[in-house]
Amino acid sequence: MPRRLRFDMAGNPQHVIQRGNNRAACFFAEADYAAYLHWLREGAQSNGVAVHAYCLMTNHVHLLVTPATAGAVSRLMQHVGRHYVNHTNKVYRRSGTLWEGRYKSCLVDSEAYLLKLHQYIEYNPVRAGMVAHPEDYRWSSYRHHGRTEDIAGLTHHPCYERLGASSQERAERYRGLCDAILDIKALAEIRQATNQGLVLGSERFKDQIESATHRRVRPGVNGRPRKEGNVTTRGEQYGLDV
Numbered sequence: 001m002p003r004r005l006r007f008d009m010a011g012n013p014q015h016v017i018q019r020g021n022n023r024a025a026c027f028f029a030e031a032d033y034a035a036y037l038h039w040l041r042e043g044a045q046s047n048g049v050a051v052h053a054y055c056l057m058t059n060h061v062h063l064l065v066t067p068a069t070a071g072a073v074s075r076l077m078q079h080v081g082r083h084y085v086n087h088t089n090k091v092y093r094r095s096g097t098l099w100e101g102r103y104k105s106c107l108v109d110s111e112a113y114l115l116k117l118h119q120y121i122e123y124n125p126v127r128a129g130m131v132a133h134p135e136d137y138r139w140s141s142y143r144h145h146g147r148t149e150d151i152a153g154l155t156h157h158p159c160y161e162r163l164g165a166s167s168q169e170r171a172e173r174y175r176g177l178c179d180a181i182l183d184i185k186a187l188a189e190i191r192q193a194t195n196q197g198l199v200l201g202s203e204r205f206k207d208q209i210e211s212a213t214h215r216r217v218r219p220g221v222n223g224r225p226r227k228e229g230n231v232t233t234r235g236e237q238y239g240l241d242v
Helices: 030-047 072-092 110-122 142-147 167-178 184-196 203-213
Strands: 014-019 049-056 060-067 104-108
Touching (some): 014 072, 014 184, 030 049, 030 060, 060 072, 060 110, 110 142, 110 184
Antiparallel strands (some): 049 060
């Protein structure tokens, strides 16, 4: 069966997820997280990708990025993956696959969903029960957006910039937005669009992308519908899923 083509358009944000093979750990020590972020910054700069938000979990990675050109996100992930796998193989004297196949991604409607994606990504450790508040988790971008901590390699999206005229004002308003917990419907939409490689956004945005690409942008109707409210998997209970 041929691989589904990713939606990859210059100037459009993407939510990217990459998981460890068989949901196994891909970070083993603090130095590993720091190494990944180093190559993420390096690869983003060399490939023309703006990184807006990130969260490095024990066994998977979330990124919110905007490429300047088509194909730039793929080149970024190849750069980070190659260098990080070499790092883990050398440090831990291992070999074999680290990542679970291809990364997954979806195109994001910046006006309707970008700040929701910010919150979704940065609250991952809270939903996994690892910390009580996102600012307590070191390996995400929350403390930059919600507490004005300087984190190298991040680029504010215009949607975040419009929250305020100063870093303090933006952080305060962002914290206010994050006080409203994402509802079940929003969580389900984000997970479905990312895992199926579709488009996350308003119906108007989806129509625009469908017209431009001549491809299906919405989930199909095959399969048994999920029961309302039943969106938590066993893996999510242990911080293993999105």
